[in-house]
Amino acid sequence: MTLSLSLQVRGLDHAYGPTTVLQHIDLDVPAGRIVALVGPSGCGKTTLLHLCAGLLAPQQGRIARPAGPSAIMFQQPRLVPWMATLDNIALGLKAQGMARAQRHRLAREVALALGLPEASLAQYPAELSGGMQSRAALARALVLQPALLLMDEPFSALDVGLRGQLHQLLLARQAQSGMAVLLITHDLMEAVRLADEVLVLAATPGRIVARYQPPGQARARGEALVHRCAAELLQQPEVRAAFGLPEQEAPDSATAPPAMEGAGLWLPAAHCPASRAGHGC
Numbered sequence: 210m211t212l213s214l215s216l217q218v219r220g221l222d223h224a225y226g227p228t229t230v231l232q233h234i235d236l237d238v239p240a241g242r243i244v245a246l247v248g249p250s251g252c253g254k255t256t257l258l259h260l261c262a263g264l265l266a267p268q269q270g271r272i273a274r275p276a277g278p279s280a281i282m283f284q285q286p287r288l289v290p291w292m293a294t295l296d297n298i299a300l301g302l303k304a305q306g307m308a309r310a311q312r313h314r315l316a317r318e319v320a321l322a323l324g325l326p327e328a329s330l331a332q333y334p335a336e337l338s339g340g341m342q343s344r345a346a347l348a349r350a351l352v353l354q355p356a357l358l359l360m361d362e363p364f365s366a367l368d369v370g371l372r373g374q375l376h377q378l379l380l381a382r383q384a385q386s387g388m389a390v391l392l393i394t395h396d397l398m399e400a401v402r403l404a405d406e407v408l409v410l411a412a413t414p415g416r417i418v419a420r421y422q423p424p425g426q427a428r429a430r431g432e433a434l435v436h437r438c439a440a441e442l443l444q445q446p447e448v449r450a451a452f453g454l455p456e457q458e459a460p461d462s463a464t465a466p467p468a469m470e471g472a473g474l475w476l477p478a479a480h481c482p483a484s485r486a487g488h489g490c
């Protein structure tokens with residue numbers, strides 16, 4: 210099956226002054242897929258997301274974005290404090306010039322689908338819980354029906370239950386809409402739980418050192434499979450080195466566990482040329 214490409218990055222380098230923070234980044238996020246970018250603090254994840262969003266200009270290399278609208282979701286909800294929740298959610302539609310009644314109708318629809326109570330829509334952000342603010346931020350992004358959704362650790366400040374709920378809501382919406390999602394996370398388990406492809410970024414300079422495709426559809430992945438896949442990924446020397454973990458000792462063949470069933474497809478980045486990335490390499 211040929212997947213139409215939504216986001217394509219080729220040969221991207223970026224430096225802040227004399228310091229190179231991203232080197233030779235190649236990635237594809239096809240429509241209808243979630244690609245997770247995982248790596249240690251400071252490896253350049255946010256810089257890469259900002260380049261993909263057009264918030265920073267590429268210094269070298271090229272980025273092709275989809276023709277449709279893009280939306281970005283940050284770690285903090287970043288709601289406008291003096292606007293009611295409904296107006297916050299409808300903000301992007303207002304910027305597109307949509308009439309007030311229509312944008313409020315669409316914003317209400319998405320907000321309720323994401324579990325925000327009707328009463329919260331007239332409240333100001335300071336009156337909402339942290340979880341409700343995160344739902345509002347997700348609603349503000351989804352109401353735009355983006356062809357591309359860029360997410361910078363949007364769930365990292367949430368408790369495990371709420372994070373799980375928002376994961377499910379994101380997957381359900383994504384399955385309906387066919388948008389492409391680039392998700393940045395520190396959390397390997399979250400990456401394996403949600404993504405069609407996990408890219409591991411190492412630091413200094415930031416570069417992709419491993420590409421991993423967890424098996425099956427994200428919505429069908431159970432916890433046990435997610436744990437097994439994350440463990441498999443963490444056995445790879447490139448991934449361990451990226452996260453500063455010590456090398457693993459060679460397994461004792463007498464006591465080594467059997468090969469993991471249902472595990473995903475892993476390749477070090479060097480064995481996965483850009484031309485094949487995202488296409489079942």
Ligand SMILES: Nc1ncnc2c1ncn2[C@@H]1O[C@H](COP(=O)(O)OP(=O)(O)OP(=O)(O)O)[C@@H](O)[C@H]1O
Nearest residue numbers: 225226230248249250251252253254255256257395
């Ligand atoms: N505007 C800037 N000017 C100079 N250096 C910067 C700037 N923004 C980021 N950096 C540096 O670039 C490197 C990558 O930063 P970036 O925020 O992209 O990493 P990250 O992987 O998102 O980190 P974290 O996971 O901690 O958020 C870091 O060393 C950071 O200090």
